[in-house]
Amino acid sequence: MLKCRSCLSENLVSIIPLGCLPLANALVTTPTELSGTTHNLEVMLCNDCGLAQLKDLIDPKNLFSDYVYFSSNSESMLTSVACLVDRIVPTLNADSLVIEIASNDGYLLKNYVNKNVKVLGIDPAENIAKVANKNGVPTLCAFFGEDLATELTQQNKKADVIHANNVMAHIPDINGFVKGLKILLKKNGTAIIEVPHFLELVKKLEFDTIYHEHVYYFSVYALHPIFSRYGLEIYDIERISLHGGSLRLFVSHIGFKEINPIINEIIAEELFNGLNQRQTYIKFMNKVEQLQKSLKEKLNDLKSQGASIAAYGASAKGTTLLNYFGIANNLIDFVVDRSPVKQGMYTPGTSLEISCPSNLVKKNITHALLLSWNFKDEIMQQQKEFLNGGGKFIVPLPEVKILP
Numbered sequence: 001m002l003k004c005r006s007c008l009s010e011n012l013v014s015i016i017p018l019g020c021l022p023l024a025n026a027l028v029t030t031p032t033e034l035s036g037t038t039h040n041l042e043v044m045l046c047n048d049c050g051l052a053q054l055k056d057l058i059d060p061k062n063l064f065s066d067y068v069y070f071s072s073n074s075e076s077m078l079t080s081v082a083c084l085v086d087r088i089v090p091t092l093n094a095d096s097l098v099i100e101i102a103s104n105d106g107y108l109l110k111n112y113v114n115k116n117v118k119v120l121g122i123d124p125a126e127n128i129a130k131v132a133n134k135n136g137v138p139t140l141c142a143f144f145g146e147d148l149a150t151e152l153t154q155q156n157k158k159a160d161v162i163h164a165n166n167v168m169a170h171i172p173d174i175n176g177f178v179k180g181l182k183i184l185l186k187k188n189g190t191a192i193i194e195v196p197h198f199l200e201l202v203k204k205l206e207f208d209t210i211y212h213e214h215v216y217y218f219s220v221y222a223l224h225p226i227f228s229r230y231g232l233e234i235y236d237i238e239r240i241s242l243h244g245g246s247l248r249l250f251v252s253h254i255g256f257k258e259i260n261p262i263i264n265e266i267i268a269e270e271l272f273n274g275l276n277q278r279q280t281y282i283k284f285m286n287k288v289e290q291l292q293k294s295l296k297e298k299l300n301d302l303k304s305q306g307a308s309i310a311a312y313g314a315s316a317k318g319t320t321l322l323n324y325f326g327i328a329n330n331l332i333d334f335v336v337d338r339s340p341v342k343q344g345m346y347t348p349g350t351s352l353e354i355s356c357p358s359n360l361v362k363k364n365i366t367h368a369l370l371l372s373w374n375f376k377d378e379i380m381q382q383q384k385e386f387l388n389g390g391g392k393f394i395v396p397l398p399e400v401k402i403l404p
Contacts, residue, residue, distance in 0.1 A: 200245025
């Protein structure tokens with residue numbers, strides 16, 4: 001990496017170096033199978049535009065062409081998008097078209113389909129696009145960018161609403177992505193974009209949400225010039241709790257919507273908390289080191305007292321935490337996950353078997369390390385049998401807690 005991927009500045013500094021880690025979703029089929037080579041995982045900060053971004057890239061085709069994350073496995077996600085669609089539908093008419101970029105298995109667009117609104121999903125994962133089409137959500141298997149946006153426009157498929165949930169951070173060519181939005185969005189249309197908020201990551205020590213799929217870590221301070229460069233602007237923002245703290249951005253062509261003062265308020269908050277200062281990240285990395293010591297000490301203490309420990313959630317963030325902290329089968333017996341696609345596989349780098357959540361009870365697990373902590377409330381609600389039998393969850397960050 002020689003230049004900022006947004007503004008092309010060469011004024012970059014390393015802020016969060018996590019070393020060489022395996023790809024977060026590169027699950028393996030046997031415990032002895034190599035989980036692929038490791039790759040440098042290091043976040044850089046552009047001192048000119050403020051965009052936090054990975055130093056090194058992985059070819060997106062190696063990350064997303066065959067994907068193991070199905071959005072429909074999260075009840076919290078389904079509830080969130082259903083409520084959003086209920087708000088949007090009354091603003092549409094019979095000719096409206098809603099497009100979602102990285103539409104996954106159709107978890108969002110199916111809500112529009114059920115209300116007779118025309119939709120088009122775009123997703124690069126062939127296995128997931130097939131599921132969406134089978135479930136009645138028209139989905140194009142492709143990567144989104146300026147070229148695809150131009151092609152769809154030529155087919156008279158400009159969008160009244162474009163959804164892009166947790167995808168903008170995945171696309172290396174961020175300028176091409178925003179150009180595509182500009183091309184595809186109707187004159188008075190709205191792009192609704194959800195991104196994890198970098199401020200929340202820093203404040204809550206969410207280092208495990210850094211992995212190779214996430215090229216960018218967004219602040220409003222850094223996003224504002226990217227959109228304005230191509231004639232777009234953020235006119236409203238909602239804070240949402242998903243993924244440890246996210247922003248729902250409402251984006252339009254410049255001059256078509258009234259600007260909510262919250263945009264400048266959030267930028268001021270980001271700058272007040274030092275997102276543009278290197279010293280902020282020196283403190284951040286020191287806290288991560290302290291957290292590593294605290295968590296490993298807690299796991300070792302529990303093991304010495306006879307506890308049986310599993311992990312909940314074969315998640316991407318789990319890959320980062322387990323590998324960076326050096327937690328493997330010396331402390332964790334296995335991992336459980338609701339996704340049938342992941343069950344029977346093994347975790348990248350740590351080779352822990354992934355099985356059904358019912359094994360927490362069947363195998364007399366006393367403690368479960370909650371790797372999917374962003375769905376804590378949902379998971380604890382689902383695992384009442386485990387909790388009623390005396391089982392406890394270990395929440396790893398921002399500080400180690402045992403619940404209930």
